[in-house]
């Protein structure tokens with residue numbers, strides 16, 4: 001899918017000029033590229049891929065119109081921005097094997113826990129490095145991502161990163177010191193909500209609903225409640241108040257949640273996961 005002259009909006013003009021490389025074409029690399037291509041945030045004719053497992057890169061190239069290359073070095077040589085989508089434990093080793101190039105690209109890392117300074121140490125202190133924390137709902141274009149920029153990153157670089165992430169959900173820029181909290185909230189958050197959906201469905205099954213119907217009702221309830229918060233721009237406490245009538249069913253359920261310390265437990269989950277992200281970043 002090539003861009004035509006009719007696609008030359010101001011946004012696309014910037015994208016047109018940025019040749020994008022992707023190293024690591026697994027779950028997140030694939031989701032980010034598919035979203036970016038679908039939203040025309042990148043021109044697939046100027047996207048270059050490599051993965052240690054070449055079939056993954058070949059398949060992603062086939063799906064998007066990008067080009068799979070034979071090595072990371074070839075990808076770096078062709079790229080103005082490089083999206084690094086390998087696992088954190090593979091990242092520094094992979095970066096250390098990249099060739100030196102005269103005009104290094106903008107490096108965009110999505111590796112959990114790896115700090116901008118550790119990436120700059122591996123890439124050279126003048127490198128332009130952006131650190132991103134996406135989450136897996138990016139796979140269905142419902143991601144929640146945050147990013148932080150290193151000292152060498154300019155506004156055009158940041159806009160490029162913003163637009164790629166926007167293609168697969170919402171995105172916000174934060175100071176790097178807040179990225180561990182982002183990890184504890186939206187990075188790990190989908191797992192908390194899967195647990196909540198499962199538990200809601202189990203409650204329905206306990207009270208006599210068929211399993212498949214209970215799961216569908218639970219998942220749609222969570223999706224619908226989230227949309228209410230997002231679309232109506234209303235504080236969740238107000239929305240809760242609107243559906244809680246005196247002596248009714250909802251206040252009875254809410255009372256049980258309070259007795260089980262539901263809110264305190266979620267707050268503690270975010271705090272504990274944030275601390276764990278900080279620990280992992282130091283190890």
Ligand SMILES: NC(=O)c1ccc[n+]([C@@H]2O[C@H](COP(=O)([O-])OP(=O)(O)OC[C@H]3O[C@@H](n4cnc5c(N)ncnc54)[C@H](OP(=O)(O)O)[C@@H]3O)[C@@H](O)[C@H]2O)c1
Pocket residue numbers: 023024025026027028029050051052053056072085086087088090094110111112133134135136187
């Ligand atoms: N999935 C999530 O929930 C999530 C959320 C936020 C951030 N992230 C971050 O996203 C990154 C990617 O995660 P993922 O879930 O997409 O992982 P994944 O599906 O395992 O994809 C990573 C890919 O990179 C390949 N690879 C490893 N070393 C390589 C190298 N030196 N050169 C080229 N390719 C290489 C791997 O190949 P092999 O399998 O053959 O090694 C694999 O295909 C991680 O850093 C993770 O921290 C993930």
